[in-house]
Amino acid sequence: MSHEINNIAVLTSGGDAPGMNAAIRAVTRTALYHGRRVYGVYRGYEGMIENDLVELNTASVKHILAQGGTFLKSARSQEFRTPEGRAKAAQNLKDRDIDALVVIGGDGSFTGALKLADEHGIKVIGVPGTIDNDLYGTDFTIGYDTATNTVIESVDKIRDTASSHNRLFLVEVMGRDTGYIAASTGLATGALSIILPEKKATYEELFADLKSAQAHKKTSNIIMVAEGNHLGDIFEIAAAVRNEFPEMDVKVTTLGHTQRGGSPTTNDRVLASVLGHYAVKGLLEGKQKVMAGMINQKVVFTSLENAISKTTELDEEMLTIAKILAT
Ligand code: F6P
Numbered sequence: 659m660s661h662e663i664n665n666i667a668v669l670t671s672g673g674d675a676p677g678m679n680a681a682i683r684a685v686t687r688t689a690l691y692h693g694r695r696v697y698g699v700y701r702g703y704e705g706m707i708e709n710d711l712v713e714l715n716t717a718s719v720k721h722i723l724a725q726g727g728t729f730l731k732s733a734r735s736q737e738f739r740t741p742e743g744r745a746k747a748a749q750n751l752k753d754r755d756i757d758a759l760v761v762i763g764g765d766g767s768f769t770g771a772l773k774l775a776d777e778h779g780i781k782v783i784g785v786p787g788t789i790d791n792d793l794y795g796t797d798f799t800i801g802y803d804t805a806t807n808t809v810i811e812s813v814d815k816i817r818d819t820a821s822s823h824n825r826l827f828l829v830e831v832m833g834r835d836t837g838y839i840a841a842s843t844g845l846a847t848g849a850l851s852i853i854l855p856e857k858k859a860t861y862e863e864l865f866a867d868l869k870s871a872q873a874h875k876k877t878s879n880i881i882m883v884a885e886g887n888h889l890g891d892i893f894e895i896a897a898a899v900r901n902e903f904p905e906m907d908v909k910v911t912t913l914g915h916t917q918r919g920g921s922p923t924t925n926d927r928v929l930a931s932v933l934g935h936y937a938v939k940g941l942l943e944g945k946q947k948v949m950a951g952m953i954n955q956k957v958v959f960t961s962l963e964n965a966i967s968k969t970t971e972l973d974e975e976m977l978t979i980a981k982i983l984a985t
Contacts, residue, residue, distance in 0.1 A: 663781065663941055665695040665756040667711065670728040671702030671735075671767035674918055675787045675801025677926035678728040678762055683719040684934025685760045685785075690716055692942055697756055701731045702763070703738035703770055706747035711754065723927060726804075726920045732763075738770055741777065748778035757781060758946075760937045762800070764788035765966045768949065772962050775947050783937045784949035784962050787930075789918055791838040794968035795960025796951025800933065802838065803925040805917045809843040812913055813880060817847065820878040823907065826868070826899070830892040830912040833884035839917070841972055844882035845980040852980055853895070855886035856972050864889075865902055870985050932957065 668685045670678045682698065689696040698718070700710040712718075722729055737743035751759065758781040761771040771782040786793045789805035809831055820827045829849075831839045837854030844852035851867040853859045864881070871879050883892050896910050922930065929952060936950045936957045948959040 662944065663694060663758045665697065665754060666758045666760065666938065666941065667697040667699050667751060667756045668714075668730070668760045668762065669699035669702050669706065670730050670732045670787065671761060671763040671770070672732060673764065673788060674728050674732045675789045675799070676726045676804035676918070676920055676922040677800035677930035678732075678787050679722040679725045680922060680927045680930035681762045681785050681787060681800055681934040682728065682730060683722055684931045685938055686714045686719045687716060688935045688938040692938065697754060698730045701733040702767070703735040703743075703747060704733040705731075706750060707735065707737055707743050709750045711750065724921050726922065728762075734766065735770075744770075744773055744777055748774060748780060751780060758783070758941045760785060760934070760941070762787040762934075764790065764799070765793065768962045768966050772947060781941060781946040782962070783941050783946060784965060785930075785933045785937050786949060786951055786965070789839065790833055790836055792836040792969070793949065793951070793965050794970050795949050795953070795958065795965045797953050798925070798929060800926055800930045801918070801922070803929075804920055804923045805832070806839055806843050806846070807923055808917050808920055809839060809913060810846050812911075812916070813843065813847040813882075816911055817878070817880060820880065820909075824877040825907045825909055826879045826881070828881045828883055828892055828896050828899070828908065828910050830883045830885055830910070832913075832917050834886045836886070837884040837972060840882045840884035841976050841980070845976055845983075847880060847882070848984050849882040849980065850876070850879040850984045851881045852977055853881065853883045853887045853889060854972070855884055855888065857977075858888050861889065861898055861902075864895075864899070867981075867985075868899070868903060868906075874985055876985075
């Protein structure tokens with residue numbers, strides 16, 4: 659192992675995701691195991707600029723494995739987008755002899771990490787933490803499994819009442835730019851239609867699905883809607899459906915930030931623990947400007963540039979299967 663790394667910092671940034679705490683714990687304990695000092699940065703890059711850092715020891719991360727959210731807290735920093743903000747942040751690291759940083763977050767967080775590396779020579783490594791599952795270089799991001807389990811738990815309950823009252827429910831799930839949550843939970847809950855940002859849905863298709871459901875004498879239905887879809891706001895979609903099918907009893911449920919909370923599932927705890935561990939190992943082996951991900955159950959390092967700019971295509975077959983099975 660190389661001895662080029664002195665002290666290591668860890669932060670969480672962007673939207674929080676269940677399993678972030680497990681990743682912080684893994685980073686901290688792996689770094690301590692290898693004899694490095696480790697610092698937690700509060701509130702992401704915002705805290706780095708404001709010098710809001712704390713040295714972590716093994717007890718600092720006890721009993722956080724099962725907790726949702728991030729005890730280091732998270733933020734989206736405007737000041738860090740400026741060269742002056744980044745210079746201030748880098749200086750606060752250097753003052754503590756911190757030369758390496760583990761960033762747990764999504765693409766916005768990794769963009770900031772790359773700038774810190776290029777402008778100030780900080781060795782950065784990424785750990786994919788976002789419920790959206792929208793990073794290239796890993797089959798799953800930390801938080802996605804928990805979020806999708808939260809969604810299906812709610813939608814199963816919605817299904818009970820929808821069925822009792824012969825209602826149509828439009829359920830909005832998160833996914834500003836991508837529809838992984840909507841696609842997988844739509845399949846998992848038997849949704850009649852799944853409306854995603856990736857596919858330009860049309861009202862003709864949606865209405866055809868509803869007509870087909872009527873033809874099959876389906877009395878209750880779920881339409882899964884990702885927030886970043888092209889048809890628009892879920893209430894507008896509901897209004898359009900009511901207009902076309904005045905006989906239908908249409909309800910809207912927005913699951914919102916419930917999807918971001920809760921105790922992480924086994925899959926997310928394992929993923930976070932392994933990737934947090936490998937992020938530190940990677941740094942000590944001289945890797946930088948990469949993200950640690952898991953592909954086919956193997957840890958893989960992908961350049962942060964690719965993790966941010968490339969996309970893993972959504973599995974269209976999942977949508978076809980969902981359609982066949984729901985009608
Ligand atoms: O965590 C990612 C995400 O959940 C997106 O799907 C969503 O649009 C966004 O965060 C909302 O986050 P916030 O309310 O924190 O801005």
